[in-house]
Amino acid sequence: MKLLIQWFLYAAALLAVAAVYGGVEIRSFGTALIAALVIGLLNAFVRPVLVVLTLPVTLVTLGLFLFVVNALMFWAAASVLEGVHVSGFGAAFLGSLIYSALGLVIDSALRRLFP
Template identity: 35%
Template sequence: MRFILNVLVVAAALWVAVQLVSGVSITTPTGTAKYWGTLLVVALIFGLINAVIKPIVRTVGCAFYAVTLGLFALVVNAGLMLLTSWVSEQLDVPFSVTGFWPAFWGALVVSIVSWVLSLVLPD
């Protein structure tokens, strides 16, 4: 149940990022079942990438995190958002991020919205 709730939270956060950040987009008609299904699939991909790759990057880039007082995490999250876009493209999922800055702002929005939703929702 917790896993499903996490995927729904990330999907909602991705929806907010798609709405707010130009350069982060889903290329299916808004409001259709395919649109919402795409959000769920992208949330799953993003979750898997974060679960597998983020710990490796944290371990390898530990010095960068320390030197930048954690701000390097923003760059890592942008990279993970770009990787999510690339994986989505390979799987023919209609989700795209057009460059580093849209990925940076999109990842920041996803992080903030996910954090807020996790505060509101029960454990």
């Protein structure tokens, strides 16, 4: 049950990103649901490989390069999906920052609801 609620809230967060920031466009809530799923799968399977491959750069930048990795995951999901448009890497970067901030709020709220 918690996983379904989390999935719906992350889809709503994607719609909020699109509403707040003009560089990200999402056609509908159904598209946002699919996009949230794709972003989650990319973060689960592709992101760890990228983190390991970019470890030297991440260490030199004191972890700040992880923001670039997050933006790449966001941009990759948008490029794979129909109905999701990100206007460029800068838009993906800002969109991923907003999405991550909303994700922190969602995770914090769900931890309180489902201990």
